[in-house]
Amino acid sequence: MLAQYWPVLLFIAAAVGLGIALLVIGMLAGPKRPDAEKLAPYECGFEAFEDARMKFDVRYYLIAILFIIFDLEIAFLFPWAVVFDKIGVIALVEMALFLALLVVGFAYVWKKGALEWE
Numbered sequence: 001m002l003a004q005y006w007p008v009l010l011f012i013a014a015a016v017g018l019g020i021a022l023l024v025i026g027m028l029a030g031p032k033r034p035d036a037e038k039l040a041p042y043e044c045g046f047e048a049f050e051d052a053r054m055k056f057d058v059r060y061y062l063i064a065i066l067f068i069i070f071d072l073e074i075a076f077l078f079p080w081a082v083v084f085d086k087i088g089v090i091a092l093v094e095m096a097l098f099l100a101l102l103v104v105g106f107a108y109v110w111k112k113g114a115l116e117w118e
Contacts, residue, residue, distance in 0.1 A: 062114055073102050 080087075080095055109115060 059117060066109060066114060070102070070106065
């Protein structure tokens, strides 16, 4: 029974090994020129060490939420693509409607200017 999981474990080990190898190569071969701006913490579009009651731009959070929404919508394509040959033409029409609705939502967000950073 455990022998059936061997390819999965091998794949996970290869992925972890490749990830670690690429990080190590990047640390060893990459340029090392730190300056004050590069070492400063940056998370949400404004200076970290200022007045706590200052106003900040909400566009950062809006872009992040929109990215998550559209990213999750696209994630629905993968299971559909795996079983595409078994589900037939009706599923193709349903996915076309789903993608059309996604494009309409994207066009609405774009027209409202939510993607403009300025």
